[in-house]
């Protein structure tokens with residue numbers, strides 16, 4: 001694993017202490033020495049990266065403007081050119097279709113790597129708090145880890161101060177493809193902290209956050225919720241595009257529609273946004289299996305889809321696997337077969353990735369509960385045993401998965417040949 005915020009001097013291999021207080025690690029970790037100047041930019045002072053200094057409008061800054069994009073005669077990039085630049089980058093990344101959504105405490109490096117192995121083309125980090133990220137080195141080291149294979153990557157921040165956001169963004173930009181701003185979080189904590197979907201009441205601030213990054217050579221993406229009125233959503237999306245957003249992810253629910261199980265996401269609104277802007281758009285909501293993915297791509301015309309809750313239970317969804325819940329009875333059932341993979345297999349793979357890329361135990365505990373939830377329903381005493389462990393170890397967790405398997409009643413993941421062919 002590469003810890004990119006190491007306080008240690010660069011150029012020497014770095015060794016983590018054998019046990020770190022909050023991190024799951026059974027082995028000492030030898031970190032790669034930095035291979036480029038980028039690797040050390042986060043070590044001491046903020047924003048010493050060359051990308052983070054000049055405004056976009058400076059025509060002398062050739063790195064900001066690819067050859068396919070021409071500035072207007074006064075040196076300013078036109079909206080058209082900005083869209084072309086956004087598309088050039090998106091295409092360079094291979095036009096990711098299947099994307100791991102941002103999830104606090106849940107879309108961390110080992111989970112992203114597991115989802116990538118099973119078909120995800122790109123992933124978001126969990127939301128990071130921009131102010132704490134700039135101020136607290138321990139937070140940076142613990143909450144944001146990545147590795148060479150962890151691309152394309154969106155690093156997501158919540159923010160309400162453009163300068164603080166820029167400082168945080170400058171630290172991660174060399175290690176990701178987009179710096180994302182969370183404009184979608186509807187939780188009470190976001191209301192109290194004044195970020196996420198609560199900034200929908202202050203669009204001038206939203207605009208200034210996006211502009212700040214865009215004008216300072218940060219590839220900025222935004223994740224939004226929709227407004228109750230379609231025309232408001234459209235104006236919002238156009239404003240974000242105009243402010244310099246490179247990729248727009250639209251969660252098709254309003255700020256008040258918090259419960260994803262209760263409220264269907266509005267794909268029609270997502271389609272309308274896609275038609276109204278020129279930058280790549282991603283859709284979020286209602287993805288339970290690959291059939292939903294293909295329906296969503298077809299109905300909305302977006303570039304790709306984000307999935308959150310479904311991936312937590314079934315990290316292999318983008319490889320065409322589905323949980324029994326989505327194998328309907330009767331005729332349909334005949335079209336599905338045992339995919340020879342199950343959530344216990346995936347949990348073991350995830351644990352191995354956690355040994356390779358240490359993360360806080362609270363994240364591991366959360367994933368184990370979600371991936372093995374159905375198995376625990378059949379064998380509740382195993383869940384109780386897990387809950388009674390105040391301190392977890394990998395040995396305990398591997399042994400627990402073994403016990404579940406030996407108790408019987410395996411729950412397979414199913415595949416449908418049509419899904420696998422398309423995935």
Ligand SMILES: Cc1cc2nc3c(=O)[nH]c(=O)nc-3n(C[C@H](O)[C@H](O)[C@H](O)COP(=O)(O)O)c2cc1C
Nearest residue numbers: 101102103104126127182251260285286307308309
């Ligand atoms: C555990 C969890 C954590 C989440 N954390 C974030 C987050 O950090 N940032 C964000 O923009 N959305 C977050 N979300 C929302 C998801 O990214 C996504 O927008 C939402 O769950 C709808 O997608 P789904 O229907 O595929 O679940 C989170 C969702 C879950 C379930």
